Amino acid sequence: MRRPDGLLNHNVLGEDKGPQDACGVFGVWAPGEEVAKLTFYGLYALQHRGTESAGIATSDGERILVYKDMGLVSQVFTEGDLATLKGNLAVGHCRYSTTGSSTWVNAQPTLRPTKYGTLALAHNGNLTNTGDLAELVQKLEATYTRGATTDTEIMTALLALQDSKNVEASALTVLPQLEGAFSLVFMDERTLYAARDRHGVRPLVLGKLETGWVVASESAALDIVGAAFVREIEPGELICIDANGVRSQHWADAQPKGCLFEYVYLARPDTTIAGSGIHKTRVAIGAQLAREHPAEADLVIPVPESGTPAAIGYAKESGIPYGMGLVKNSYVGRTFIQPSQTIRQLGIRLKLNPLREIIEGKRIVVVDDSIVRGNTQRAIVRMLREAGAREIHVRISSPPVKWPCYYGIDFASRAELIANGLDVQEIRRSIGADSLGYVSLEGLIAATEVSSEKLCSACFTGEYPIRIPEDLSEGKMRLEITEAHGH
Ligand code: SF4
Numbered sequence: 128m129r130r131p132d133g134l135l136n137h138n139v140l141g142e143d144k145g146p147q148d149a150c151g152v153f154g155v156w157a158p159g160e161e162v163a164k165l166t167f168y169g170l171y172a173l174q175h176r177g178t179e180s181a182g183i184a185t186s187d188g189e190r191i192l193v194y195k196d197m198g199l200v201s202q203v204f205t206e207g208d209l210a211t212l213k214g215n216l217a218v219g220h221c222r223y224s225t226t227g228s229s230t231w232v233n234a235q236p237t238l239r240p241t242k243y244g245t246l247a248l249a250h251n252g253n254l255t256n257t258g259d260l261a262e263l264v265q266k267l268e269a270t271y272t273r274g275a276t277t278d279t280e281i282m283t284a285l286l287a288l289q290d291s292k293n294v295e296a297s298a299l300t301v302l303p304q305l306e307g308a309f310s311l312v313f314m315d316e317r318t319l320y321a322a323r324d325r326h327g328v329r330p331l332v333l334g335k336l337e338t339g340w341v342v343a344s345e346s347a348a349l350d351i352v353g354a355a356f357v358r359e360i361e362p363g364e365l366i367c368i369d370a371n372g373v374r375s376q377h378w379a380d381a382q383p384k385g386c387l388f389e390y391v392y393l394a395r396p397d398t399t400i401a402g403s404g405i406h407k408t409r410v411a412i413g414a415q416l417a418r419e420h421p422a423e424a425d426l427v428i429p430v431p432e433s434g435t436p437a438a439i440g441y442a443k444e445s446g447i448p449y450g451m452g453l454v455k456n457s458y459v460g461r462t463f464i465q466p467s468q469t470i471r472q473l474g475i476r477l478k479l480n481p482l483r484e485i486i487e488g489k490r491i492v493v494v495d496d497s498i499v500r501g502n503t504q505r506a507i508v509r510m511l512r513e514a515g516a517r518e519i520h521v522r523i524s525s526p527p528v529k530w531p532c533y534y535g536i537d538f539a540s541r542a543e544l545i546a547n548g549l550d551v552q553e554i555r556r557s558i559g560a561d562s563l564g565y566v567s568l569e570g571l572i573a574a575t576e577v578s579s580e581k582l583c584s585a586c587f588t589g590e591y592p593i594r595i596p597e598d599l600s601e602g603k604m605r606l607e608i609t610e611a612h613g614h
Pocket of ligand 1: 583587
């Protein structure tokens with residue numbers, strides 16, 4: 128089950144990976160179906176949310192089996208692996224690490240015996256009180272030794288150590304003690320559970336199969352397994368699914384603060400959040416960008432693929448023709464093959480290649496979703512100039528990212544964020560563009576059609592809706608640091 132080197136797969140694109148999402152989760156309760164295969168395809172649809180590791184747990188009613196490994200969903204599972212994962216219900220996970228490093232032991236679902244059976248759990252988000260929770264676990268189990276170093280491992284231990292009559296009762300005790308962002312799917316031998324934090328930072332939806340039920344991070348994953356969208360799991364809600372159907376309970380009052388960045392970049396364009404299709408929202412953001420930052424130009428091109436809908440909106444609103452100026456190699460990105468020095472030097476070219484015949488001699492508007500460190504945009508501007516662009520006007524479909532995210536997205540540390548130290552003109556100079564424009568926060572929020580009170584926009588404003596760790600230097604390795612200090 129374990130890849131021999133136990134290592135993270137390599138990011139062949141260089142250092143600037145852009146914002147990284149913090150996982151996709153999927154769960155299915157469907158006796159008689161091949162639940163492992165449904166979960167595989169659900170995770171396949173959620174691959175963009177986490178590419179470091181993947182795992183599936185299944186239960187046949189008596190026993191839970193889990194299989195997980197480092198890599199993409201398609202790298203981790205073979206047909207044979209899936210055939211061994213028999214059962215009536217399953218949970219699955221694809222991971223990008225936000226607490227704990229990217230190693231096999233930290234891959235999910237986590238598994239833990241309890242006094243009433245076994246618990247398997249998958250988490251999207253990031254807890255902000257992991258240190259306090261770790262102390263609680265230590266009190267409940269003095270001999271507790273952590274295998275993994277994730278907030279998910281701590282949460283699983285806390286659930287398993289409750290002196291309750293079943294998992295449902297444990298969840299109702301533990302969920303109110305968790306702070307931060309969490310969209311969870313978990314299971315015991317017979318029941319599938321799903322829960323969302325009181326702010327609903329990360330998405331989580333419920334779908335219906337002919338023979339059962341599905342929960343997933345995004346509605347697009349329901350479409351791909353043939354499930355009909357039923358509704359979003361509400362902030363502060365716990366649902367339990369078994370032979371008696373779906374039971375819902377609210378363990379906290381909802382205080383919605385959905386992640387604004389899901390609309391900009393993270394979610395798939397064919398997903399729907401809060402009733403809005405993400406593609407349509409991104410087109411509207413692009414139109415808003417054109418109104419706020421017009422340009423004299425011959426062609427609008429996207430940075431594929433996340434910049435595509437906003438570029439379409441920009442072109443439509445401005446009347447400037449839309450074209451493909453950069454071709455994306457979708458299948459490069461993560462591989463277990465360590466790139467050679469020659470390949471590494473190609474950097475962004477592995478991922479994007481300019482179409483010289485489209486670009487040469489033209490004034491180009493290039494639309495991207497965000498600027499994190501600026502390295503990607505600098506490389507793109509250089510590449511477009513080399514391909515003969517006369518002018519390059521960079522347009523960004525989010526406001527400047529100035530603050531780190533503590534709720535499940537790994538942008539960079541504050542010091543690494545280019546907009547933290549530089550103003551827009553300085554960033555323009557740094558990336559080498561002829562002009563640079565970011566959409567305004569108000570313009571972005573208007574395009575989502577969600578009221579600003581119901582959204583988190585902390586990475587743009589620094590106003591964090593959920594208390595963040597006092598020691599901001601505590602990063603994703605905080606549990607490893609604690610262990611190294613012998614606590
Ligand atoms: S800080 Fe930014 S990325 Fe993080 S949850 Fe808030 S809006 Fe989303």
